[in-house]
Amino acid sequence: MDFLTINHIHHTYFTKSSATTALSDITLDVQEGEFISFLGPSGCGKTTLLSIVAGLIKPTEGKVELENRPIGDGDNKIGYMLQQDYLFPWKTIEENITLGLKMNQVLNDKTRSEALSLLHQMGLKGVESKLPRHLSGGMRQRVALVRTLATEPKLLMLDEPFSALDYQTKLKLEDLVSNTLKQFGKTAILVTHDIGEAIAMSDRIFLFSPQPGRLHKTFTIPEELRNLTPFKARNHRRFAELFQMIWKELEQLEEPEKY
Numbered sequence: 001m002d003f004l005t006i007n008h009i010h011h012t013y014f015t016k017s018s019a020t021t022a023l024s025d026i027t028l029d030v031q032e033g034e035f036i037s038f039l040g041p042s043g044c045g046k047t048t049l050l051s052i053v054a055g056l057i058k059p060t061e062g063k064v065e066l067e068n069r070p071i072g073d074g075d076n077k078i079g080y081m082l083q084q085d086y087l088f089p090w091k092t093i094e095e096n097i098t099l100g101l102k103m104n105q106v107l108n109d110k111t112r113s114e115a116l117s118l119l120h121q122m123g124l125k126g127v128e129s130k131l132p133r134h135l136s137g138g139m140r141q142r143v144a145l146v147r148t149l150a151t152e153p154k155l156l157m158l159d160e161p162f163s164a165l166d167y168q169t170k171l172k173l174e175d176l177v178s179n180t181l182k183q184f185g186k187t188a189i190l191v192t193h194d195i196g197e198a199i200a201m202s203d204r205i206f207l208f209s210p211q212p213g214r215l216h217k218t219f220t221i222p223e224e225l226r227n228l229t230p231f232k233a234r235n236h237r238r239f240a241e242l243f244q245m246i247w248k249e250l251e252q253l254e255e256p257e258k259y
Contacts, residue, residue, distance in 0.1 A: 003032035003187055004053070004155065009062035011048055021212040022048045026062070028206060028215060030187060035178070037190040037198035037205045039246070041254050045213025046191045047159065053189065054078050054157055066155060079153030081161040081177075085144040087132040093119070093143055094128040100151040115150040122146055122176065138169035145177060149184065156181065156188040162197065174201055174230040195246050199239055200230035207246065209253050217249060 009026040012019050023045040030036055038046040051057040053064050055071040055078070064071045066078075087096045097115050101107040116128065122142045132140055141161060148156065158177075162170040178201050181188050192198050198205045202221055209216040219242065225233045233239055 002029040003034070003067060004030040005065045006049075006053065007063050007065075009049065009052060009059045009064070011045070011052065011057070011059045011061075023052075023059070024212040024214050026213070026215055028218075030189070032187055033185050034203045035181065035188045035190070035201060037192055037202040038208060039192060039195065039198045039205050039250075040208035040213070040216070041210050041250065042193075043213075044208035044210040044253075046208060049208075049213065050157055050159060050189065050191050053155075054080075077151065077153045077155070079148035079151060079156045081141075081145055081148055081156065081158045083160045083163050085132070085137075085140040087140055087143060087147075089132050092129050092131060093124070093135070096132065096143060097147045097150055100147055104151060111150070115146065118149060119143070119146045122180075136169075137165055138173055141165065141173060142176065145180065149180070149186075154187065156186050158188055158190040160192055161190075163192075163194075170197075171231055171234075177201075178230050195243055195250070196234060196239075197230075199225070199242050199246070200233045205246070207249060207253075216253065219246060 006026055006028050009023055010021070011023040012021045026049060038049060040046055048057065052059050053071065088099070091099070094116065097119055098107055098112055101111050101115065119125070119128070122145070124139060124142055127135060127139070132143070135143065162173055165173065174197065190198065190201060199221060203226055204221065205219040206215055207217045207219065208214065222238050225236055225238055228236060
């Protein structure tokens, strides 16, 4: 049974004077515990599709189901990790990571202890009483991940979460996030422009073509890469082969039409 199903999604943005089709006939499925990536040039509708999967936008046509239930039905728990960490600057790190629990009215001694334990597993022991401004960008993103995982989401959305970080921190966080999600058996969708990031972290990559966004091609990552950490995967010979293959596909998609 598929964990997440996306069936014949079309989406058009309407204004008083125009209609712009962002997505056309998108159909795909995701298995529980799978890490997938949406990759493609600007204007291919990756973020629109992510918003539809999250239930933030209702598609013009089609449907999305999580565990055979329409997105938006009460129990559908979806977590986010975004480019900005969106930590509340006036709240301590402990207050930030327990905010989701408090809003869901499930904050108690047990859930607080579990959130703090996860914070420590992320290498952030001793920062509980600090404010976000006292932490580096990479540390803040780890806090944001803890806040997301503390609510035990069934599906995790990663919308270019590492793009604002320096390269070394980005590589370290790729490993940390990948290992953490595997440890907890989480299902995740990554939106990215970075081919290397998609290959290193994913089980499958869905490549989209633009204007309107269509599913162009699906790449299944070889098992020998999936069994490695993202950092080690980048140094594997199959990584370079796959990178070149996807790069050529993207180049073709981005070429202007010839008349």
